[in-house]
Structures are given as structure tokens and as C-alpha cells.
Amino acid sequence: MKMTRLHGLRRKMLHPQNGNDLAIALSTLALILTTPQLFAQAPPPQTETTPPSGPNAVLAAAGAPVTITLQDALERARANDPQYHSALTDLGLARQDRVQARAGLLPGVSYNNSFIYTEGTGQPPACALSATCPASRFIANNGVHEYISQANAHESVSLTNFADYRRSSAALAQARAKAEIATRGLVVTVTQAYYGLVVAERKYATAQRASTEAQRFLKISQQLQNGGEVARADVVKASIQEQQKQRDLQEAQLDMQHSRLDLAVLIFSDWNENFNVVDDLQTPEPLPAFPDVEASGKKNNPELRAALAAFSVANHQVTAAWGGLLPSLSVDYFYGIDSNQFAIHTNGVRNLGYSTVASLQIPIFNWGADRSKLKQAELRRDQARIELSHEQRQLLAHLRQFYEEASVARSEMESLASSADMAAESLRLTNLRYQAGESTVLEIVDAQNTFTQARNAYDDGQIRYRIAVANLQTLTGSF
Numbered sequence: 001m002k003m004t005r006l007h008g009l010r011r012k013m014l015h016p017q018n019g020n021d022l023a024i025a026l027s028t029l030a031l032i033l034t035t036p037q038l039f040a041q042a043p044p045p046q047t048e049t050t051p052p053s054g055p056n057a058v059l060a061a062a063g064a065p066v067t068i069t070l071q072d073a074l075e076r077a078r079a080n081d082p083q084y085h086s087a088l089t090d091l092g093l094a095r096q097d098r099v100q101a102r103a104g105l106l107p108g109v110s111y112n113n114s115f116i117y118t119e120g121t122g123q124p125p126a127c128a129l130s131a132t133c134p135a136s137r138f139i140a141n142n143g144v145h146e147y148i149s150q151a152n153a154h155e156s157v158s159l160t161n162f163a164d165y166r167r168s169s170a171a172l173a174q175a176r177a178k179a180e181i182a183t184r185g186l187v188v189t190v191t192q193a194y195y196g197l198v199v200a201e202r203k204y205a206t207a208q209r210a211s212t213e214a215q216r217f218l219k220i221s222q223q224l225q226n227g228g229e230v231a232r233a234d235v236v237k238a239s240i241q242e243q244q245k246q247r248d249l250q251e252a253q254l255d256m257q258h259s260r261l262d263l264a265v266l267i268f269s270d271w272n273e274n275f276n277v278v279d280d281l282q283t284p285e286p287l288p289a290f291p292d293v294e295a296s297g298k299k300n301n302p303e304l305r306a307a308l309a310a311f312s313v314a315n316h317q318v319t320a321a322w323g324g325l326l327p328s329l330s331v332d333y334f335y336g337i338d339s340n341q342f343a344i345h346t347n348g349v350r351n352l353g354y355s356t357v358a359s360l361q362i363p364i365f366n367w368g369a370d371r372s373k374l375k376q377a378e379l380r381r382d383q384a385r386i387e388l389s390h391e392q393r394q395l396l397a398h399l400r401q402f403y404e405e406a407s408v409a410r411s412e413m414e415s416l417a418s419s420a421d422m423a424a425e426s427l428r429l430t431n432l433r434y435q436a437g438e439s440t441v442l443e444i445v446d447a448q449n450t451f452t453q454a455r456n457a458y459d460d461g462q463i464r465y466r467i468a469v470a471n472l473q474t475l476t477g478s479f
Contacts, residue, residue, distance in 0.1 A: 066275040068267065070194050073277075076267035077190045078183075087175075087182035094168070094175035101168035107155040111336075116146040143340040150336030157330070160323030167316035174309030180302035184474040191470040193263040195463040198279050200252070200259040206455045207245070207252035210448060213427070214238070214245040217444055220435065234441040241445050248452075281462040285469060287410055288479055290403055296476035297399045303475070307384075307391040314381035321374035325363060332357045399475055406468035413465060416458040423447075423454035 068076075078084060118136040136144050218238040224230040264273055298304075337344070337351040344351055363370065430447040433439035473479065 066272070067278065068194075068275050069278045070191065070280070073190050073194050073263070073267045074187060077186055080269050081186055081189075081266065084182050084186050087179045091172075091175040091179045094172045098165070098168040098172050101161075101165040104156075104161050105165055107153050109151065109153050111151045112148065114148045115342075116141055116148070118144055118146070120144040142338070145340050146338070147340070147342040148336070148338045149342070150334045150338065153333040155331045156328065158323050158328035159326050160320045160328070163316045163320035163323055167313055167320060170309050170312035170316060174306050174313060177302040177306035177309055181306065181474075184302065184477075188467070188470045188474060190266055192467055193259070193266055194277060195281065195466050197256070197259040197263050197277050198281060199459045199463045200256040201277075202279070202459045203456055204249075204252040204256045206452055206459075207249040210452045211242075211245040211249045213448060214242040217431070217448070218242045220431075221441065224435070229437060230441075237441045237445060241448065245448075281459075281466065284410065284413070284462070284465055285479070287403075287406055287469070290400075293403055293472065293476055294399055296479075297395060300477040301395055301475050304391055304395055307388040311381070311384040311388045314377070314384035318374070318377040318381050321370070321377040324370040324373060327360055327362045330359045330361070332359075395475065399472075402468060402472040402475065406465060406472055409461060409465035409468050413458075413461050416454075416461040420451075420454040420458040423451040427451045 118138050118141040120136055136142075218235070218241075221230060221234045221238040225232060225235050260273060263277070264271070264275070333354065333356050335352075335354040337353075339346060339351040341351075427447040427450070430439055430443050434441070434444050
């Protein structure tokens with residue numbers, strides 16, 4: 001077909017009817033010879049070497065942009081994301097709760113110092129000769145002046161104390177699992193934002209190529225119209241297509257800027273838009289077999305561990321509530337002085353001594369408050385049991401769902417790449433046929449749109465696989 005067109009041009013150049021025929025023939029020959037290079041599919045742009053445009057050009061002029069990989073983005077996001085740090089804070093609080101609960105099981109030692117002054121009775125005549133006559137008005141006190149300086153070792157034993165310690169241990173395990181959930185969820189968020197920017201930059205490059213090709217086609221159609229080979233309608237259609245591609249380019253640039261801002265919020269503690277990302281979508285990570293994924297999911301799923309820990313917490317709360325209905329024991333050991341003078345010896349008597357108090361508290365009646373607490377704890381335990389069962393079923397469903405999503409996305413990538421290559425070749429051939437007078441302007445427009453859609457679909461397919469893998473790894477951990 002191309003050779004036929006060349007022969008026709010050769011005849012026009014050798015036997016021109018007028019000057020216009022010769023000029024048109026020379027222009028068309030130059031376009032035919034250069035078109036294969038113009039419409040050949042360019043390799044995917046490397047984001048880290050693509051010079052910034054628009055607002056980023058000013059930022060790049062101020063200093064060298066920072067190159068960010070996905071791992072760099074994850075490390076920066078862990079340092080800056082408030083939700084992730086909130087989960088870490090909850091973990092730290094749960095760890096301190098267990099320390100406090102453990103302290104409640106161990107003896108505590110304190111040292112008390114106090115002085116008691118009591119109004120004296122004087123020396124009534126009836127008591128003048130009595131050795132048992134009290135010296136103060138309150139008989140519970142030991143004299144007008146009483147000094148207390150004692151160390152106190154206190155130990156309290158109850159079922160509630162032991163249950164609280166075990167509950168705090170289960171709550172710590174639950175907080176660890178939630179921190180792991182937050183970590184894996186952050187990976188998904190950063191992966192979406194990171195590759196969202198990569199794909200946005202690819203789509204911007206595709207829109208640039210489409211806009212350039214629309215401009216070339218408009219120029220070709222105008223030249224062919226001047227030579228009388230096509231109608232004015234072709235030029236109008238080419239002009240409409242060129243304007244549409246310009247609008248698409250503006251929208252692609254806007255989407256790229258929005259994606260850059262979304263990622264910058266995640267990874268920078270101080271505002272910075274002057275950075276590049278590394279396009280590594282061409283090397284997707286492998287997908288293991290489903291039995292391996294299923295085994296990892298059942299073993300390493302933090303959501304299941306969190307549900308198990310929540311059920312354990314609820315069980316220990318029931319035990320602690322039962323402790324309020326049972327007796328509790330406390331023991332106090334005192335050592336020091338409790339005398340009318342602040343001294344170790346008084347009139348040859350050693351004031352230092354010890355005493356022990358053991359108390360057994362037996363609950364009898366408190367208007368049903370303890371039984372109400374027990375009922376609350378049992379309701380929470382039943383709810384935790386239902387949530388645990390639901391989480392176990394949901395794990396199996398999500399494992400299958402996320403794995404199939406990743407598997408389909410990976411299998412479609414080769415097909416999408418082939419479609420993009422064929423769309424580029426179809427666009428090139430359609431341009432040649434149009435210049436040879438064998439196709440219409442509608443076929444050109446359709447080929448241009450198909451090329452853009454195929455390239456964007458291929459880019460979307462690659463990010464779809466990465467996000468599907470990230471979602472799957474929230475259940476299984478890293479492969």
C-alpha cells in the first residue's frame with residue numbers, strides 16, 4: 001500500500017500538472033517517510049528521570065528533587081502518619097496497664113509519718129490517784145501528743161486482682177495485633193498513593209503523546225485539504241480531536257498534581273513537593289500458590305489474633321466480675337513507732353515495734369451492683385465470641401477474594417501489554433492508510449482514542465496488581 005502511494009507520488013513529481021501538485025507531493029512524501037518513527041510506540045517513561053513540568057519546574061529549579069522508592073515512602077509514612085502512631089500509642093498504654101496490674105499482685109511498701117494532737121482532760125480530783133485515768137478526751141488516741149512513724153507492707157489478695165492481670169496481658173496482645181493491622185494498612189495506603197502517582201505520571205506522558213499526534217494529524221489533514229485530497233469535514237474533525245486531546249492533557253496534569261500532593265502529605269513531615277518516584281511497575285513481585293497463602297493467612301493474620309485477644313479480655317472481665325461477689329483478703333505489716341514522744345526510747349522503754357493486721361472482706365449486700373457488673377461482662381463476652389466467629393469466616397472469604405483479585409490482575413497484565421502494543425501499531429497503520437486515501441478521518445480518531453485507552457488500561461492493570469498484593473499481605477504478611 002505504501003509502495004503504491006510512493007509510485008503515485010513519483011508520477012506526480014515526474015509529470016506535475018501544476019506547481020501545487022509538486023508541492024503537495026513533496027510534503028506528503030516527507031510525512032509518509034517520517035510517520036513510522038512519529039507514531040511508533042515509545043517505551044514507558046522512567047519517572048525518576050522525567051523532568052518536572054508546570055509548578056514542579058519551579059521547585060526543581062530551587063534544588064535537586066529527592067528520589068523516593070516505595071520502601072523510602074513506607075519508612076517516611078511510619079514516622080509521620082497519625083493513625084499509625086495512634087495504634088503504637090495504644091500499644092504503649094496497654095503495656096503500662098499490664099505493669100500496673102502486675103504491681104497490684106505484689107506487696108507494696110510505704111512509710112507513713114503523722115502527728116495527732118488531742119485535747120487533754122487535765123487531772124480531775126477523782127482520778128488523781130488512779131493510774132488508769134485517761135490523759136486525753138478521745139479514748140481512741142493514745143495521749144495528748146501521739147507520734148506515728150511506721151513502714152507499712154500491704155498485700156491484697158482477691159480473684160479480681162488475678163483476673164485483672166490476665167485481662168491486661170490479653171489486652172496487650174490485642175494492642176500488638178492492632179498495631180500490626182495498622183502497619184499493614186499503612187502499607188496499602190502508601191502503595192495506593194505511591195503507584196497512583198506513578199500511573200498518573202504515565203497517563204500524563206500518554207496524554208502528551210496523544211496531544212502531539214492529534215496536532216500532527218490536524219496538520220496532515222490541512223495539507224491534504226489544501227491539495228484537494230480530503231474534504232473540509234476531515235479538518236474540522238481533526239481540529240475537534242486536537243482540542244479534546246488538549247483538554248485531556250490538562251486533566252491528566254491536574255490528576256498528576258493531586259496524586260503528588262496526596263503522597264507528599266503521607267511521607268513528609270515538612271511540606272515538600274520537590275520529589276520524584278521510581279517507576280518499578282515493570283517488575284511485579286511473584287504470587288505464591290494459594291495453599292501457601294492460606295496457611296500464612298491462618299497463622300499470621302493480625303485481625304484474627306486481635307479477635308482472639310478480645311475474646312480472652314472479655315473472659316477475664318467475667319472472672320473479675322465474679323471476684324466482686326467473693327471474699328477478698330488483705331494483710332498489713334507495720335514496723336516503727338506509735339508513742340507519745342517522737343523517740344526510739346522513752347523512760348527506758350523501746351518504742352520501736354511491729355504489728356500485723358489481716359482483714360477478710362465478705363460482700364453481703366450492695367443493691368445488686370456486683371451482679372449487674374457480672375451481667376455486663378457476660379454480655380461483652382458473648383459479643384466477643386460472635387465477633388471471633390465472624391472474623392474466622394471472614395478471613396477465609398477475604399483470603400480467597402484477595403488472592404483471586406491478584407491472580408486475575410497478574411494474568412491480565414500480559415494481555416493489556418499486548419493490547420497497548422497492537423493499539424500503537426494500529427494507530428501507525430491507520431495514519432498511513434489515511435495519507436494513502438484508504439481510510440477515513442473517523443478511523444484515525446478511533447485509533448487515537450483506542451491507543452490512549454489501551455495505554456491507560458495497561459497502566460491501571462499494573463497498579464491493580466500491586467494493590468491487590470498489598471491487600472492480600474494485610475492478611476498473610478510479606479511473602
